[in-house]
Amino acid sequence: MTRKTTRPNWITSFLAVVRYELLWNIRKKKLYGVIIVALALVTLQLVLRIILSNVANQPLKADPDFAITGIGIGDMGFFLFALVTVMNSISGEFESGTIVPLLTKPVSRTTVFLGKFFAASVTLLGTYVVLLVYLAAGSAALYGPQNNLHLLPIVLFGNIVSTFVWMAIILAVGALSKSSMLAALVGVGLWLGLTIVGQIVAAFSGQAWVLTYLPGTGASGYAKGIDSTPPFGNMSLPSGLQVATGTFSIGPNMVTYILHPSAEVTFYKMEFIPRGMPIYTELYTETLSFILTRALVVTAVYILVFSFIAWYALRRAQVAE
């Protein structure tokens, strides 16, 4: 036999953990379930305009920007992918008892944490590449040749960074509670709360800016001067491309910034009136570069803070059971 008296180098240990985690991730049935759901949502997104055109009896126009300005994976997609890739990444090891042989190998807990996070990122990257390629191919097939496809890697980067926010939060809850169920419940609760309740409360109170600093879509404004097609015909929306400020909008905002570097975004308060269309009152205007920078900083803070909490919890964890 072969007695080893010196530790392997860090890269070897790290790659061993990545391999361990990747084999788990790619064999998760939940992941394939979410990919199927995501493919279904992207398909719906691709055909929705065709359905609406048919319903409204209007001819379908070619849209060379559909792939790059399309909604893509969407907020729910980011959250679901984060959930399935990391909800039991740390807590599941504690629940099943597999943490015991893992943490007694000559690999530091920091390496275990980084390896797990990296493997989840690789899984996410692979999944998102499949979805974006499908979206681009579908856009070209249905709406004609597409412009700016070289910007798709930027969208990919933005989507992954956006998903990291939820990954870090769910990892932290899982590592602290050592319960996958609790991690999932807290994640779902936060997502629902921020996405649905937060949006409604913020929109009607005129304080939507708060959402910019919370994980999610953020506040919505309109970049005047940039043409866009309203999603549902002639709604009384302010003119311009809709821009969201949150951590989930980094990919689209990066693309918009590259295409329109001097774009400015105006934010409105929405008020409903009886038997009429909502009234939009202008609140304030920000440059897109500022919105993007702020979103990147907010995202980085969330990722770093919650990743640190998850790492610290794993590093301090005692395995009594």
Next chain:
Amino acid sequence: MTLAIETVNLTKRYGRLTAVDKLNLNVTANTVHGFLGPNGAGKTTTIKVLVGLLKPDEGEARIFGEDVSGDKPDVRLRIGYMPELPKFPKHLKGSELLDIYGRMYGLSQQQRRDQLPKLLELVGLKGREKDLIGKYSKGMQQRLGVAQALLNEPELVILDEPSLGLDPIGMVEVRELIQGVVKEGMTVFLSSHLLFEVQQVCSHVTIINKGVALVSDTIENVSHKISGPTTLQIEVTKLTKTMVENLKKLPSVTDVKTEGNKLNITLETQEDVRPQVSETITNSGGTIVSMNLVGQSLEDVFVQLVSKAGEETGGENRD
């Protein structure tokens, strides 16, 4: 004398419950050391501190002189650990798991290629290595546990209840495996609540109860240290009253009971008095057909120590 394991006043508490109480443990390198105690005695807690899964509340624990508290991969490199009822990721195949753990130990691809088939053969998993661990029986998981503990030919192998949950054949096989490991010149620290397992496999033993070490020495010395009656069972051709009276006159004999041609002689000493007894019987006109010295087994010592500790301290056991 190198110490593979050393604990000084090691204490671990779970809330109000003291699982390990000022434990002083010395395990000499290149020995097979049994760690014996009833369920809930604190064996697994002690081991978890040694392998870095738990932090001690007080005292110190060292492996080959290095403090184990904190995240110490260098210390863990020297240990092969088989947990009690080991659990491995069900989504991995047996060979994948050993390959990944081998990478974590820094074994090269060639070393893994050489090592893995040997280990799988050793633990009797050859032919099943391509199956998912989720399809393994409890016994197969135990075997895999032994294999992963030996991957790196560690200097110290810690086995926590390796026979737990196994059928009798599996238990014998695991014992044979451990004896095979001893030949490789490793230090083995074997935790068990099975007395016969420790007695058959180990050269040294520490008996623990309620988190406190009751005794620690070679198995022979432990049995010897605990003074207790030894019985000589003798069968003679013809039993006479004179013979019984002469035997009772011997200084170390406390009692002589008879049944047919059989004698049960209770001795007060741990010394071997068989020559004197034999001479007395011969001089009394008898011929010995058989003679059997029944000493204290480890089981007797264990029961005696644990009962004594229970009477003195009271309270609950814990692990």
